[in-house]
Amino acid sequence: MRFRTGAIAKRLLFIPVAVFIVITLAFGLVNLTPGDPALVIAGDLAADEQVAEIRAELGTDKPVPQRYAAYVRELFTERSLGTSFFTKRPIWDEITQRFPDTLELVVLGLLGAVLYGSLLGTLSSYFRRRWPDSLSRLSVTVTQSIPDFFMGLLLIYVIFYVVGWAPAPVGRIGLLDRPPERVTGAVILDTLIARDWGLLRTAFHHAMLPVVTLALFYSSHFAKTTRAVLSRALNSDQVEFARACGLSELRVVGYAFREARTPVVTYIGILFAALFGGAAIVETVFAWGGLGQWAIDAMLKLDVPAIQGFILVVGLLTLLVYLLLDLIVVALDPRVSYE
């Protein structure tokens, strides 16, 4: 009853269209862009027959509409994203194998970004034009101007090489550690399930730098949003009335924060979707071995089916997150439901 069924139905009806658009985008990006992947894969020295062979294997020797029909047919009848050109493994397996790793990184990184960013934004708006505001704005200026991969490298140098608090950037766990039994695929969760506390520590230790990198880089979004929304909210009538009723300043900020939560949650959703691809460079820097790093590898090698599959999956994931976001925002705000 709380949800506006009409609006939700509209969203749901839009989904098939959106799915269709994403499929076409994934296909079009690979097949309609100028340039011949086969030529690039074969290299400059390859003979014409070799190139033709690769073309046949990729399917790029057939006309585009035919390829599109084949692609869609394969998707829906065999539920297959195709196989990797290089590993010959099904793309779906490649993706599901790496997905949990990326999910862990994205969730932890976003959590850090939200906490740090909202703290900055709150301080900034509460102590407007005083020193905490200047300090937090400085942090925003700095973190938003350092590319995430460079930030990662700086952290590696300072925290690993100079101070020695972090382990070498070699992935989820040490090179000599035995990975936990694979249950969920997410290393931290799996060590929890295996009750391997030592390994859990190691996993957290290895996750520290990449998570901090993402958290710092994306905190600026949250800091700016929170500052803008909270500044307005702290000046609102309801905050004045709350103060007039003698509520403590902490409570008052809490009242104001409730007004800020919708935009913050929206931002979390947007970044969550974007980070599945967006964390790719950070994954590469820290040899994280997740979805993003795999996609970058695929792009460098021009593994056409892999690129296609990645874009499709990330696109669908984005759709899903946006739908959830709509529902959450409605659920968060009691006013929306009765309109």
Place this chain on the structure above:
Amino acid sequence: MSRARLLLDRVRPERATTPEGPGRARQALRTLARGALSHKGLTVGFVVIVLILLTGFFAPLPHDPIQPNPESTLKSPDGTFWFGTDRFGFDVFSRVFASARLDLPIALAGTLLSIAVGIPLGLVASNKSRWSERIMRGLDMFQSFPLLVLAFAIVALTGNSLRNIIFAIALVNVPRFIRLVRSEALVLRESRFIEAATAIGASRSRVMLRHVMPNTMGIVLAQASLAAAHAIIVIAGLSFLGIGITPPDASWGVMIRVGSQNIATGQWWVSFFPGAMVFVTIVAFNMVADGVSRLIGRAED
């Protein structure tokens, strides 16, 4: 026309700081130029960008930026190699400055292209029709996509030529200009001077081109500066991954990539100096954006 001008002079929109009407674009630019001098951040940012660009092209560099010195590899900064050398023997100092020759022009070209495409699309999308709604929904989806990765994919698939990098940057930045110009145009259309122009019989396209578009220039300029900063990140990211500019060509991203293999063993200088340069450039662009939005009275504070 002159009567129209008179009328336009009298009816000003509510937003006092926005110059309005045709022929005001030049005046707006003059105001901007004058204001730039009175605004420290804007001046500093602008000067820094110009300096980086000029030194990249004209400054005498101590070493050849694309000629390695095989006998001095991975040297720490000293009197001969001020910023040290990388593991191939390239002089980091020379390359840091030479990188501006590629990175900055590409960023600016990509931004210009996205403006050139974004403004007309934004103006078209500001027509209130069902189609413009649909375009915006499509844009929503497109923008929600990890655009950075999309840019990587495009450059990887089309081959890494400068032209393709520019296209990719433009593509990534186009949505923000469409969105911006559209929302500006929607507001401007409601303002009184546009009503006046329509009332005296100016055609729709004329109103758009001569009245609405010039008035969006200030905010577009601010956004362009942010887009350029973003473009710098994209280029550096591309080259860092080995998809964009490749060695021996000098690019900040390439240099950071080369240095990344030595940073865990303590040779910080190879990555640090190009990274710092990226940082300075982005801060400079952000300062310009901030200054411009302050000048046209659109800053947050």
Place this chain on the structure above:
Amino acid sequence: MAPAATSPPAPLLEVSNLEVQFRSRRRTVHAVNGVSFSIREGETVGLVGETGCGKSATVRAVIGLLKPPGRITEGAVRLDGTDLVDLPPRQLRQIRGASIGFVPQNPFGALNPVLRIERQFRNVIRSHRRGRPAEIRRTALAMLDAVGIADPERVLRGYAHELSGGMAQRVVIALAMVLNPRLVVADEPTTGLDLTIQRQILDLIRDLAETEGRSMLLVTHDVGVVAQYCSRVLVMYAGQVVESGPVRKVLTEPAHPYTEALLAAVPRRGERLVGAQGTVPTLLQLPPGCFYYDRCQYRSDPRCATETPALREVGPEHWAAVHYDIGADRPVSPLRAGSAPGSD
């Protein structure tokens, strides 16, 4: 009616020589310039004036909620003898809500949109004393009942947006008075409400004040409201109190030309409505003489242009900031006569 003037009880609230300024780097707005007044136990005092006359800043100074860059630069606000101006924030917070209840203008803006009403009651009560949820709930229910809410249970469960304007203002009043404050400050509590409901709300506020013997400062720009609900009235102009006294006296025999103009602006049947002329001084730079000089119909005394008049007693408990008595030679309706054609 207030008791005879022989031995007036000590005032509950005493504001003396209050000055409020809004300072920014470029300019200073002198919002309140030396305001003094007092409110006795059980008394309802009206504060009238046009928009921008400093009513709001005065009220915010009293409850200690001036928004920066506004601040009190001079004077004292004494509640029961304690000066609130220099009180540490923590103690001031304890006084707000518990000793001073505040009823704001816009009830919908004042209620938190995403918290249930019950939660808002709990937060207010818990800020001042301990209480079990069940007990707090009973208190809230009783209070809602007292402000005339028909179904308090349902209101407690719901959110602000489910209430009508009148109901929302009743809930706000209940929140403001749930801790039984001795002084209620109501800042134009009926703005934006339907005319019929305005009356109900004002009646309610008065009844709540009278039954508990509370004092009240009622801010309004409606002279009619003052006439009906207040025992004394303060007239503010350009950040100063220009006249104060018993309502009946001030409204029938105004001693300040501004009060007179304000009364003339109240529409009456069969008379032409006339606004005051001249301009209000900008509060950036205060004029050297009387603040009302520009608009005054009576100005003549040379002191009017050079010396700011102080409040002086013009009758029993009746004070006005004028240099001389306007009562004696007042025509029937000076403002109306002055605005006739050819008067300029």
